[in-house]
Amino acid sequence: MCSVLLCSVACLGIAITCPPLGAQEAPQTTPADGRHWLPTLAVTGVTAALITADPHDTPYFRRTLRFEAFNDVFSGSITASEIAIVPATFLVVGHFRQDSYAEKTALLAGEAYADSAIVDMVMKVATRRLRPSDIPPSGAFSDTFFRSHVSPIGINTSFPSGHAAGAFAVAAVFSHRYRQHRWVPWVAYGMASAISFSRVTTQAHFPSDVFLGAALGYTMTKFAVLRPR
Numbered sequence: 168m169c170s171v172l173l174c175s176v177a178c179l180g181i182a183i184t185c186p187p188l189g190a191q192e193a194p195q196t197t198p199a200d201g202r203h204w205l206p207t208l209a210v211t212g213v214t215a216a217l218i219t220a221d222p223h224d225t226p227y228f229r230r231t232l233r234f235e236a237f238n239d240v241f242s243g244s245i246t247a248s249e250i251a252i253v254p255a256t257f258l259v260v261g262h263f264r265q266d267s268y269a270e271k272t273a274l275l276a277g278e279a280y281a282d283s284a285i286v287d288m289v290m291k292v293a294t295r296r297l298r299p300s301d302i303p304p305s306g307a308f309s310d311t312f313f314r315s316h317v318s319p320i321g322i323n324t325s326f327p328s329g330h331a332a333g334a335f336a337v338a339a340v341f342s343h344r345y346r347q348h349r350w351v352p353w354v355a356y357g358m359a360s361a362i363s364f365s366r367v368t369t370q371a372h373f374p375s376d377v378f379l380g381a382a383l384g385y386t387m388t389k390f391a392v393l394r395p396r
Contacts, residue, residue: 210382217375222308225299225373234368241365243330249362250280250333253341272344279336279388286383287329296326300370311373328372331380334359339388359384 228234254276261269297311315324338355345351363381366372372380 206386210379210386214375214379214382217378218373221311221373221375225308225367228368229299229304229370238365238369241361241369243366243369243371246330246334246362246365249358250330250337253337254280268344272340275344275392276337276340279340279384279392280333282387282391283332283336283380283384284329286387287327287332287380290327291324291329294326295324296373296376298323298325298371299373308373325372326376326379327383328363328366328376328380330366331359331363331372331377332384334362335381335384336388336392337384339385340392343389343393 254273257269257276258273261267261273295313295315297315299308301315302308302311311325335356338359342352342355359381363377366377367374
């Protein structure tokens with residue numbers, strides 16, 4: 168329970184005080200205006216609840232063979248490539264077609280991804296959570312924070328999910344920029360959700376890691392990168 172409280176406070180503090188890259192050119196607001204308190208508290212509360220539930224739901228994904236085919240399609244390396252390929256493709260195609268809107272969309276997606284990656288790495292280094300795959304078959308899933316041997320960029324730790332953060336950051340940009348096409352948000356968020364879920368089924372992350380990563384990617388993009396400038 169101590170770990171839950173510590174990580175909940177960390178989520179709240181980072182969400183309020185860390186200025187994303189995109190926010191530097193946007194009109195500044197302060198937490199005192201109250202606009203960001205409700206989503207911040209909601210994300211913090213749900214994350215804390217999911218952390219408490221992690222020891223109970225994670226063993227199922229270790230035991231089951233139901234997602235083997237899904238995991239082959241949505242492996243970590245494949246999904247990381249998919250997240251990067253979409254903005255890169257729009258940038259190249261937009262350049263050769265002289266489509267400034269597509270180029271701008273790709274650059275915004277890259278900015279959103281970078282913003283989410285910075286916060287993701289800071290939190291991973293701070294929390295040093297073990298991945299589910301790091302825990303032996305007879306080990307407990309209840310004591311996972313502050314136990315991982317963290318690398319300088321936090322890639323060996325679990326909290327939050329960088330894949331989920333990046334996927335939802337990119338999806339938020341494309342869903343907003345091409346919202347006149349009703350199918351785009353469905354495809355963008357559908358793919359982001361599938362990528363995020365795969366991080367649980369492949370035992371790379373706990374459900375709470377994935378939820379917080381997705382929430383960070385989405386909210387940072389909406390409140391910072393896509394704000395009027």
